[in-house]
Amino acid sequence: MCGSSPSKDSSITLYRFPKPGTRNALRCELWAKYCFPNEAWSSPKFQEELHLKHKMLCSKHFESTCFNEKLFRTAVPGVQCYKENLQLLINAIWHKM
Numbered sequence: 388m389c390g391s392s393p394s395k396d397s398s399i400t401l402y403r404f405p406k407p408g409t410r411n412a413l414r415c416e417l418w419a420k421y422c423f424p425n426e427a428w429s430s431p432k433f434q435e436e437l438h439l440k441h442k443m444l445c446s447k448h449f450e451s452t453c454f455n456e457k458l459f460r461t462a463v464p465g466v467q468c469y470k471e472n473l474q475l476l477i478n479a480i481w482h483k484m
């Protein structure tokens with residue numbers, strides 16, 4: 388996405404766009420919004436496409452709090468991954484709708 392690649396920088400790990408589903412619908416939406424703020428990021432079809440096209444995001448886009456050796460399942464790019472924060476984020480989004 389941003390041109391970073393593990394072959395150039397070994398400290399970088401790539402993460403594939405999550406597979407959209409009922410359990411991670413919000414997370415997919417946030418990933419899509421982060422990567423494509425000017426596109427149809429809220430569309431489930433668009434999100435599905437990102438997954439199918441193997442869109443990847445490198446570890447630079449995630450706060451260090453999102454890792455515990457591996458990326459947390461709930462991790463969202465650009466967001467600190469404390470559970471409370473994710474909950475706040477969810478509340479903020481729901482209130483907008």
Ligand SMILES: [Zn+2]
Binds near residue numbers: 389444446
């Ligand atoms: Zn990147």
